[in-house]
Amino acid sequence: MASDGDATPASVTRMGLAYAFGRRVVAPLARLVYRPRIEGREHVPRDGPVILASNHLSFIDSIAIPVGAPRPVHFLAKSSYFDKPASRWFFTAIGAVPVQRGAGQAALDALDQQRRLLEEGSAVALYPEGTRSLDGRLYKGRTGVAFLALQTGAPVVPVGLIGTAEVMPVGARMPSLRHRATVRFGTPLDLSHHGPATSGRARRLATDDIMSAIHALSGQELAGAYNEAPAHGTIERIKQALPHERR
Numbered sequence: 001m002a003s004d005g006d007a008t009p010a011s012v013t014r015m016g017l018a019y020a021f022g023r024r025v026v027a028p029l030a031r032l033v034y035r036p037r038i039e040g041r042e043h044v045p046r047d048g049p050v051i052l053a054s055n056h057l058s059f060i061d062s063i064a065i066p067v068g069a070p071r072p073v074h075f076l077a078k079s080s081y082f083d084k085p086a087s088r089w090f091f092t093a094i095g096a097v098p099v100q101r102g103a104g105q106a107a108l109d110a111l112d113q114q115r116r117l118l119e120e121g122s123a124v125a126l127y128p129e130g131t132r133s134l135d136g137r138l139y140k141g142r143t144g145v146a147f148l149a150l151q152t153g154a155p156v157v158p159v160g161l162i163g164t165a166e167v168m169p170v171g172a173r174m175p176s177l178r179h180r181a182t183v184r185f186g187t188p189l190d191l192s193h194h195g196p197a198t199s200g201r202a203r204r205l206a207t208d209d210i211m212s213a214i215h216a217l218s219g220q221e222l223a224g225a226y227n228e229a230p231a232h233g234t235i236e237r238i239k240q241a242l243p244h245e246r247r
Contacts, residue, residue: 044185054127058132065125076110077099138215139227162219191210
């Protein structure tokens with residue numbers, strides 16, 4: 001396993017003491033205790049903006065990716081996780097950035113926050129499926145990740161997570177030591193040939209490329225549908241049936 005010489009003192013200082021402690025102490029300790037299999041770390045650029053686009057199986061995914069990556073990684077977490085000092089310290093330590101979750105303006109604000117992180121040269125982790133897969137299948141990707149990649153020019157490193165749902169199933173309070181997860185980083189994708197971020201077709205094609213790369217790494221069964229809650233009411237069922245772009 002590669003050594004963790006992944007951040008300059010200046011970049012660690014900018015992120016704060018909690019993140020510095022998390023990167024230097026918590027991450028190596030997690031690797032020692034939970035023994036994740038980490039493959040393809042050499043595919044993650046050591047500096048500059050990059051998007052880590054991953055499948056999503058468990059709450060622990062957002063810990064597994066930063067623990068496995070060779071550089072600091074940020075991801076968005078619900079702002080409510082930062083309400084209490086202990087949880088605020090923990091989520092800051094693992095690279096989380098608070099955001100208001102939801103649709104409409106909240107979703108646009110989240111995209112803008114991710115764009116700013118990329119423009120600062122940071123690495124961000126995102127889940128194109130939008131939410132966790134509860135049945136283990138890989139769902140169709142929403143186009144927000146591709147939009148960010150095409151808008152900022154950041155390369156996309158696909159990530160395949162395997163076994164994280166066994167390490168920490170839905171409802172579990174703590175990760176299990178009986179199982180080992182695999183974090184598999186793939187070759188960076190340059191999606192610029194698809195066209196500008198303003199093109200819906202470019203966003204869709206770029207998203208399909210991302211999901212194909214994730215599938216090759218994770219080996220999951222394809223769901224062939226979007227991962228979204230069942231529609232309630234006639235209007236919502238009609239909206240889900242209509243062809244529209246999922247961000």
